[in-house]
Amino acid sequence: MKFLKAGDSALVIELGNEISPIINFKLKKITEFLDNLNQRGIKDLLPTYRSIIVYYDPLVVSFEEIKNVVEINCNFENEKIEEIEKEIVEIPVVYGGEYGPDLGNIAAHNNLTEEEVIKIHTSGEYLVYMLGFTPGFPYLGGMSKKIATPRLKEPRTKIPAGSVGIAGEQTGVYPIESPGGWQLLGRSPLDFFNPNSEKPFLLKAGQYIKFVAITEEEYLKLKGKEA
Numbered sequence: 001m002k003f004l005k006a007g008d009s010a011l012v013i014e015l016g017n018e019i020s021p022i023i024n025f026k027l028k029k030i031t032e033f034l035d036n037l038n039q040r041g042i043k044d045l046l047p048t049y050r051s052i053i054v055y056y057d058p059l060v061v062s063f064e065e066i067k068n069v070v071e072i073n074c075n076f077e078n079e080k081i082e083e084i085e086k087e088i089v090e091i092p093v094v095y096g097g098e099y100g101p102d103l104g105n106i107a108a109h110n111n112l113t114e115e116e117v118i119k120i121h122t123s124g125e126y127l128v129y130m131l132g133f134t135p136g137f138p139y140l141g142g143m144s145k146k147i148a149t150p151r152l153k154e155p156r157t158k159i160p161a162g163s164v165g166i167a168g169e170q171t172g173v174y175p176i177e178s179p180g181g182w183q184l185l186g187r188s189p190l191d192f193f194n195p196n197s198e199k200p201f202l203l204k205a206g207q208y209i210k211f212v213a214i215t216e217e218e219y220l221k222l223k224g225k226e227a
Contacts, residue, residue: 001074003067009058011066014051019141024129025048028206031075042066047205049129049139083203086123088208091173093164095218102183105165106149114169117185118213120144125208126171135191136175136201141207143171155181162188163213175202186211189222 002014013030016023028031031047034054041061043207046053054066095118096103107114126140133139148169156179163174165182174180175192192202203209 001063001071003063003070004051005063008041010053010055011063014068017131017214018049019049021127021141024127024206026074030070031205032075034070037069038079039066039069047130048132054167076181086125087151087206088210089203090212091164091188091190091209092214092218092222093122093186093188093211094214094216097216099187099216099219100164102149102165103154103185106147106185108148110147112147117147120147120212121171122183124212125210128203128205128207130205131201131203134174134176134178134193135195136203138172138175138192138203138209139171143169145169147151149183151181152183155179162192162225163189164188176191186213187219189219192218 002012004012004014015026022115027047027050031045031052034042039061041057042054043057045053046055048090056066085091094100096114103114103117103146105113105150107117112119112120121143124142124144126142130139130142131137147166149166151167159174159178159180161174161177163184164179165172165174165184165208166187167182172182173192174182177209190202194200
């Protein structure tokens with residue numbers, strides 16, 4: 001565990017140089033500890049793939065005070081990730097057609113049928129490493145290399161909110177309408193970002209998500225629209 005200064009009002013707690021579920025588990029535990037600590041002066045926490053940035057008020061709490069409290073209370077070396085209960089969030093997705101215009105591209109690139117792509121995509125559990133890029137965008141780990149597909153050569157200028165895509169060996173969900181170059185294979189009716197809600201983000205780092213295939217009729221019903 002390394003503690004690095006980031007200016008005079010932030011510190012970085014770095015746990016490694018790789019993307020791994022074990023490092024992410026430890027980050028989640030440290031984030032939860034600091035969040036529940038209610039330490040005066042800690043203003044915000046920003047977890048990433050392998051580190052966490054702690055923003056603080058230097059007039060209230062010091063770098064050394066935060067460093068010491070984390071070192072004393074956040075030793076998770078004896079805990080095994082296999083023994084940790086997963087928090088799994090199911091994400092309904094309608095695949096293909098107008099909702100997933102690149103499903104055929106993904107299938108052709110990997111010498112698979114569209115049905116095989118859907119089966120592979122819905123068979124895994126994906127760890128949410130962090131949120132970023134746009135509000136609530138989940139960076140996920142755990143996608144099968146069998147459906148890995150390069151980004152589009154020319155990004156789209158507008159992608160609907162809830163679109164599920166693949167870029168290289170990653171899959172993710174666009175929480176808001178935005179430009180993007182990921183290959184789209186489906187769309188979810190869920191609201192991943194709502195700035196007017198007490199909890200604006202549907203997902204959080206450390207959770208696992210599982211995609212579940214639904215029909216267009218089910219999609220429209222969940223969106224509150226008539227089929």
